[in-house]
Amino acid sequence: MTIMTDAPAVPAPARTLADRLRWALADGWVITRRDLSHRARRPAMVAVELLFPVMVVLMFAYLFGGGMTIPGGGDYREFLMPGMFALTMVFGLEATFTAISTDAARGVTDRFRSLPMSSSAVVTGRCAADMLNSVVGLAVMIAVGAAVGWRWHEGPGRALAAVGLLLLLRFALLWAGVYLGLVVRNPEAVMAMQILVWPLGFLSNTFASPATMPGWLGAIAEWNPMSATVAATRELFGNPGWGGGSWAAQHASLLALAWPLVLLAVFFPLSVHRYRTLDR
Incomplete structure (x- = not known):
């Protein structure tokens, strides 16, 4: 006697590289939609994330801008x-x-790992969702910049190249955040992440020239990945900058590409490997 069951068939594993890539992209998109839906349910948090940099722009542009002088x-x-x-x-x-x-602390990541899905989908999906949010945030900042008088002067092609460098920096830093999140697995340790983010943001050429800093501190600021991106985008937008005669200052565009690629080469494989070996 034959017994019929309604158990769903398990999909056959992907065998070719193209099949594995399609599988990874499809699974990653599912995770991306999951993360975007979570953000849609928390509009207040999204509003705060967008308003904070806007407030900083208004503060520096209107409160401190009158006392700032630009070389040249x-x-x-x-x-x-x-x-x-x-x-x-x-x-x-x-x-x-x-x-x-x-997700790692609550066991959500373990449940994902038990499913027949690509092992890289969770981390790549999370990064894709973050990049989509970053595009929105950057668009808001560009609109705010235009409202306070900022303009680009080198044509749309170079302006798009500058936007590409900004998003490349974000994408590379995201993988550092993913890896640290998988390693620490403690949401309360977000303060440790902030300790890393704030020096990266402010120990740079964003607000002050590295030439005005003590020698060792100025060297750190000049070789900061963010400084390279800032200097390169100022040049591409045709906006004024600090200049400088150091190798890092003279080759900012090269470093603005090299630093994110180095960070990706280090943290992307580390993140995927860490995800695959959780709890081992």
Whole structure:
């Protein structure tokens, strides 16, 4: 006698590289939609994330801008905005860190790992959701910059290249946040992440010239990945900058590409490996 069951068939594992890639993209998109839906249920948090950099722009543009001078002249607001764009890309990494560590601490990540899904989908899906939110945040900042008088002067092609460098920095830093979230697995440790983010954002050429800092501190600021992105985007937008004769200052565009690629080469494989080996 044959017994019929209604048990769902388990999909056959992907065998070719193209099949595995399609599988990973489909699973990653599911996780991306999950994270976006979580944000949609918390509009107050999203509003705070968008309003914080706007408040910083208004504070520096209208409260402190009158006392700022740019070497060689130039409008301070046009000088300020590329740095604020980059600062927006750096801030907010705590949200990624917290989401990853919370899922790991609550066992959500373990449930994902028990499903027949791509092993990289959870971390790539989370990064994709964050990048979509970053695009929205950057668009808001560009609109705010235009409202306070910022303009780009080098044409749309170079402006898009500058936006690409900003998003590349964000994408690379996200993987550092993902890896740390998987390692720490403690949402309450978000303060430790903030201790890393704030020096990265402010120990740079965003608000002050590295030449005015003590020698060792100025060298750290010049070689900061964010400083490279800020200097490169100021050049691409045609906005005034600090200049400088050091190798890092003269090759900011090269470093603005090299630093994110180095960070990706380090933290992307570490994040995927850490996800695969949780609890081992």
